[in-house]
Amino acid sequence: MRSAIGFLLLSVSLALGVGSAVADLPERQDREALRVCMDGNNMPFSNEAGDGFENRIAELMAEDMGVPLAYVWAPQVMGFVRNTLELRVCDVIIGAVAGYEFVQNTNEYYRSVYTLVVPAASGIEATSLEDPSLQGLRIGVVAETPPMVALRGTGAVVVGYPLMVDTRVRAPVRDAVEDVAAGNTDGAVLWGPLAGHYASLQNPPLRVLPLVDDTSGARLDYRITMGIRRGEPHWKDWINDFIDRHQEEIHAILREYRVPLLDRRGQLIVPDNEGTS
Incomplete structure (x- = not known):
């Protein structure tokens, strides 16, 4: 379970069972390399070829530190x-949802939201799960993700996809997303970073509508931080300073990967040279 669940709690949310005594050791003061804990097959977040946006952000961090970048896959x-x-074999997880209890969270470096993926020519403009235009449409959603319950109450015909799968196959x-492109469904409600990536791979690309006006009660937007060990205040301070100094560059990387970005008030960030969706 990797890319299929990245949209739910992102990157590390299914990593259970910590508390090793190793975590109680003193904070490392000398960092001869930026050692990143990363999944090698989790696009658009990361892969061993360095193609993901978390790879790009890790490269930016290593350059800022002036040390080599070392991955632990x-x-x-x-x-x-x-x-x-x-186990202290690496020192940072680049993507960790804010509040994830098994790591110490840094400040957020982006905030994103669930989206509705639709064909470019559909004419659908819904930015809420409660939009009446969804009634009667066949809408895909991954089981047990936050939009599932709310979507069932819209009058849409819900087409479910399994959460727990072997992502090798x-x-x-x-x-x-491919079912939307093939016309098997009318749309799909999916986590924004994943939706943007897979929608862009279709020919023609699909539209991605961030659900920023939803009032259904479903939690659809999440703040994403970096995850480090507890008891490492100096490391946390450095990363927070890095995020603050490079926020615009980080957002630029995320935009390249078509990640829908929200500001701290939950409003969609739209660059001056782009349209609304």
Whole structure:
């Protein structure tokens, strides 16, 4: 379970079981390299070829530190944090949802939202799960994700995709997007960074509508931080300073990957040279 669940709690949310005594050791003062805990097959976030936006951000961090970049590759499944960060074989997870209890969170470096993916020519302009235009439409959603319950109450025909899969052979978000492109469904409600990536791979590309006006009660937007070990205040301060100094560059990288970005008030950030969706 990797890319298929990245939209739910992103990057590390299924990594359970930490608390190793190793975490109680003193904070490392000398960092001869930027050692990043990362999944090698989790696009658009990361891969071993360095193609993901988390790879790009890690490169920016290493350049700022003036040290080499070293990856510790591990699939983001059960025990990811325990087997990487808590063993001190690496020092930072680039994407961790704010409030994730098994790491110390830095400041957020982006905030994104669930989206509605639709064909470019559909004419649908919904930015809420409660939009009446969704009634009667076949809408895909990955099971057990935050929009699932709210979508069932819209009058849409919900087409479910399994959450728990072997991603070596299946990719639910990709499948949901490809079904929209093929006309098997009218749309799909998916986590923004994944939606933007897979929608852009279709020919022609699909439209991605951030659900920024939703009042259904479903939690659809999440703040994304970096995750480090507890008890490392100097490391946290450095990363927070890095985020502050490079926020515009980080956002520029994320825009290249078509990640819908929200400001601190939850409003969609639209660059001056772009349209609304």
